[in-house]
Amino acid sequence: PPSHACSPPFLLFRSFSHLSASCTKLSTMSGAPQESKVVRDFKKVLGENERGAVAVAAIHALTTMIKESGASTIMELEILLKAAQEQLQEMNFEGQRSKAIQLTAACELFARHVTRTALDIGNFDACKKRLIDRGERFAAQADVSRAVIADNMLPFIRDGTVMLVHGYSNVVIIALTKAASAGIRFKVILTEGCPERDGFKVCEELQKAGIPTELVVDTALGYVMQEVDMVLTGAAGVCESGGIINKLGTYQMSVIAKEAKKPFYVAAESYKFCRLYPLSPTDLPDAEKEGPPVMQNGVKVRTPPSDFTPPANITLLLTDIGVLTPSAVSDELIKLYY
Numbered sequence: 001p002p003s004h005a006c007s008p009p010f011l012l013f014r015s016f017s018h019l020s021a022s023c024t025k026l027s028t029m030s031g032a033p034q035e036s037k038v039v040r041d042f043k044k045v046l047g048e049n050e051r052g053a054v055a056v057a058a059i060h061a062l063t064t065m066i067k068e069s070g071a072s073t074i075m076e077l078e079i080l081l082k083a084a085q086e087q088l089q090e091m092n093f094e095g096q097r098s099k100a101i102q103l104t105a106a107c108e109l110f111a112r113h114v115t116r117t118a119l120d121i122g123n124f125d126a127c128k129k130r131l132i133d134r135g136e137r138f139a140a141q142a143d144v145s146r147a148v149i150a151d152n153m154l155p156f157i158r159d160g161t162v163m164l165v166h167g168y169s170n171v172v173i174i175a176l177t178k179a180a181s182a183g184i185r186f187k188v189i190l191t192e193g194c195p196e197r198d199g200f201k202v203c204e205e206l207q208k209a210g211i212p213t214e215l216v217v218d219t220a221l222g223y224v225m226q227e228v229d230m231v232l233t234g235a236a237g238v239c240e241s242g243g244i245i246n247k248l249g250t251y252q253m254s255v256i257a258k259e260a261k262k263p264f265y266v267a268a269e270s271y272k273f274c275r276l277y278p279l280s281p282t283d284l285p286d287a288e289k290e291g292p293p294v295m296q297n298g299v300k301v302r303t304p305p306s307d308f309t310p311p312a313n314i315t316l317l318l319t320d321i322g323v324l325t326p327s328a329v330s331d332e333l334i335k336l337y338y
Contacts, residue, residue, distance in 0.1 A: 063135030100287035169234025242311035242326025
């Protein structure tokens with residue numbers, strides 16, 4: 001199906017595709033007040049929007065830092081930005097590890113934008129103005145990314161469709177709600193989503209939109225797969241290979257879907273595209289790695305939070321820059337960074 005035409009936030013930085021050497025390492029003492037201000041701004045933006053994206057909040061905070069910065073040279077600005085990024089990336093998202101991936105991706109994207117802008121524009125005041133303008137535009141357009149994805153998903157949902165959904169994803173909820181409001185009649189089967197059991201929360205939100213839902217225990221994936229027409233999930237991060245890092249259980253669901261010849265779709269915003277290249281379901285960034293086992297009734301219980309689903313198991317990615325095959329992700333990243 002044709003993708004929805006748009007000018008997404010991901011594309012705003014394509015012209016700033018090359019990054020020179022990394023910014024100078026900032027000492028702990030210098031810039032500390034500015035770093036804490038960035039974190040406060042970041043939390044404020046997230047707190048004002050229940051469904052707010054971490055990447056959008058990060059760009060808002062970094063853009064505000066540039067506005068309020070007393071820097072008089074590009075080098076000073078880059079040092080402050082480097083310190084702010086480190087401060088943001090040190091934040092602990094308790095129980096929400098997936099946010100760390102998109103936060104890192106957003107910070108890297110913004111850093112490359114700053115460096116490339118500095119190379120293109122020699123005048124500091126003009127450069128600062130360009131950075132603020134582009135940062136505000138990025139944040140504004142990122143806010144509508146999910147609506148664009150919802151439009152791109154509509155051709156894939158028809159009357160009578162039964163789909164299997166795994167994990168809590170804002171973009172999936174928004175897209176399915178829009179499909180229901182467009183008069184399409186379909187049913188959603190959700191996994192329980194242990195240990196958080198977030199399937200119940202998704203059920204509740206979809207039922208408010210009048211969407212028929214059912215919940216199955218996570219171990220029933222193979223049992224219900226023959227009942228569905230498609231599988232749909234969100235993503236914590238979309239990797240360079242076109243695979244995804246997402247809630248634990250996504251990989252096994254993709255394996256079963258592939259065996260049953262069911263299409264496996266991923267809905268993800270382009271600001272979640274990240275320069276990671278996992279080689280296995282357990283080859284994950286530190287923020288997504290398994291923690292130590294917990295003791296329950298004298299038994300060690302392992303609760304890894306995430307896994308990696310390889311591109312071979314993914315049919316299509318439904319994004320705000322169009323409907324992509326997994327192999328197209330690397331092309332988009334090359335255009336952005338190189």
